[in-house]
Amino acid sequence: MTGRGETVSENEMAVHGHGALMEESPYAIPSRKLTMWLFIISDAVTFGAFLFSYGYIRVSTANWVRPFESGSVINVSVMTMVLITSSLTMLGAVDASKAGDKAKAIRFLYSTMALGALFAALHLREWFDLFGRNITLSSGLFGQTFFTITGLHLLHVISGVIALLVVGLKYSSGRLTPGHVESTGLYWHFVDLVWMFVVPLVYLTNIER
Amino acid sequence: MSTEPSRNVIRKYLPVYFVLLGIFFVEVILSFQHLSTGTLVVILLLLAVCSASLGLMYFMHLAEERRALFLSLIPVTIFVLLMMNMIWSDSVRLLHMRPGAQ
Numbered sequence: 001m002t003g004r005g006e007t008v009s010e011n012e013m014a015v016h017g018h019g020a021l022m023e024e025s026p027y028a029i030p031s032r033k034l035t036m037w038l039f040i041i042s043d044a045v046t047f048g049a050f051l052f053s054y055g056y057i058r059v060s061t062a063n064w065v066r067p068f069e070s071g072s073v074i075n076v077s078v079m080t081m082v083l084i085t086s087s088l089t090m091l092g093a094v095d096a097s098k099a100g101d102k103a104k105a106i107r108f109l110y111s112t113m114a115l116g117a118l119f120a121a122l123h124l125r126e127w128f129d130l131f132g133r134n135i136t137l138s139s140g141l142f143g144q145t146f147f148t149i150t151g152l153h154l155l156h157v158i159s160g161v162i163a164l165l166v167v168g169l170k171y172s173s174g175r176l177t178p179g180h181v182e183s184t185g186l187y188w189h190f191v192d193l194v195w196m197f198v199v200p201l202v203y204l205t206n207i208e209r
Numbered sequence: 210m211s212t213e214p215s216r217n218v219i220r221k222y223l224p225v226y227f228v229l230l231g232i233f234f235v236e237v238i239l240s241f242q243h244l245s246t247g248t249l250v251v252i253l254l255l256l257a258v259c260s261a262s263l264g265l266m267y268f269m270h271l272a273e274e275r276r277a278l279f280l281s282l283i284p285v286t287i288f289v290l291l292m293m294n295m296i297w298s299d300s301v302r303l304l305h306m307r308p309g310a311q
Binding site: 087197 | 218219222223226229230233234236237239240241243246247249250253254256257260261264265268269274275277278281282285286289290293294297298
């Protein structure tokens with residue numbers, strides 16, 4: 001008997017093994033995808049902790065440093081457009097892989113990777129601009145919170161770019177499936193989602209006036 | 210595995226893409242207005258939640274999954290994030306009330 005009260009025949013057991021005895025997943029998604037969702041949720045809580053703590057410190061501290069000028073806002077706007085566009089190309093990669101169009105999926109995957117690398121380069125340019133103005137990780141509460149939050153996000157972007165490269169190479173050689181591309185896509189969209197909180201809270205509330 | 214053609218997927222999600230960009234540009238415009246920090250943070254946070262919801266439902270396809278997945282993941286996450294408010298306010302109090310604090 002399965003958990004649903006159905007009898008499993010010997011033939012079903014022979015074909016599906018113990019899987020035939022197991023209940024259907026209530027989510028109707030592969031375990032790989034569910035695992036990625038659980039990782040994303042735990043990572044969201046991590047970022048949430050950082051952003052909440054930043055928010056409290058930001059609002060409760062007088063004389064907070066506001067280092068960003070219009071040049072930085074333009075830079076961060078370009079970074080945001082690049083990241084949102086990379087989510088769109090990632091959607092293309094997932095869809096093409098599901099449709100069995102491997103060449104198109106690879107093109108979209110590498111486009112996403114290139115946009116991710118461009119985002120990381122722009123991010124580093126922003127950092128070096130701040131270093132040039134003596135704003136570092138050790139220069140007070142702003143430096144500590146800014147570099148911790150953006151550094152954690154940048155680490156996720158760089159990890160994502162590496163993951164896209166590995167998945168792209170292995171998918172093109174047939175060692176990975178469209179399911180792997182989809183899981184990587186979920187992670188990439190999550191990185192995009194986190195940026196939607198980082199930009200307004202960390203950049204846009206710190207514009208020089 | 211689906212065998213649907215993939216040529217329209219970008220076009221399908223373009224409206225979401227433009228709405229996300231639009232929300233971002235509204236955030237930029239608001240940040241140049243002379244609002245108090247607290248008000249600005251609250252408005253920007255609400256707009257960020259709107260952006261994230263769109264990304265979650267459409268880019269991450271949560272809207273197309275079974276409702277059980279949504280109900281298992283999202284309310285719990287929101288609950289945990291809200292519960293963090295219990296400790297952060299205290300940490301800020303400690304930051305400002307510690308010996309030698311300015």
